Amino acid sequence: MNRSSLRLAQLTSALTRFEEVLAQPKNSFMRDSAIQRFEFTADLAWKVLQSVLEEKFGVRANAPKTAARLAHENGLVADLPSWLTMIDDRNLTSHSYDEEIAEKIYVQLPRYAALAHTLVEALK
Structure with missing residues (x-):
């Protein structure tokens, strides 16, 4: 298995976990969980792009x-x-924790999951 295939498999798994938490009712725990899963999904997404390129x-x-x-x-x-x-937004989450920023980013997470999902489907 080459690097891009391995990273794509990792992204697919991370995206599944990201989408699972987004499907849960929102509370502060789920919001923070979703942001954490967004962080590693976004990191894997750009690394997949890097490998494929x-x-x-x-x-x-x-x-x-x-x-x-x-x-x-x-x-x-x-x-x-x-x-x-x-x-x-990924960069904002890694530098400091701020409730206002967390809320702003949380509402964008479904859109970001869709971007990652589109990438996964395009590369399969």
């Missing part, structure tokens, strides 16, 4: 936004603005 297109991307832009240029990602916003 290198293996299929011979293009190197060493940062999430670079990977998203190159994936868009190579037809792997259609909605680049949403990907860039998702990456920005």
Whole structure:
């Protein structure tokens, strides 16, 4: 199994767990759980892009936004603005915990799950 296939399998598993928590009634525990699952799903999503870009297109991307832009240029990602916003929100979650930011990001999580789901389906 090559690196992109392994990472795609990991992303698929992470996305399943992410979608499971999003289906639960919201409370602070579920919100925080969903944000944590978003973090590792977003990390795996950009790493899948990184691997696919290198293996299929011979293009190197060493940062999430670079990977998203190159994936868009190579037809792997259609909605680049949403990907860039998702990456920005992922970065916000890792630097400090703030209730207001958590709430702002939580409402976007279904959209981010859909982006990851679209990527998984496109690469299968």
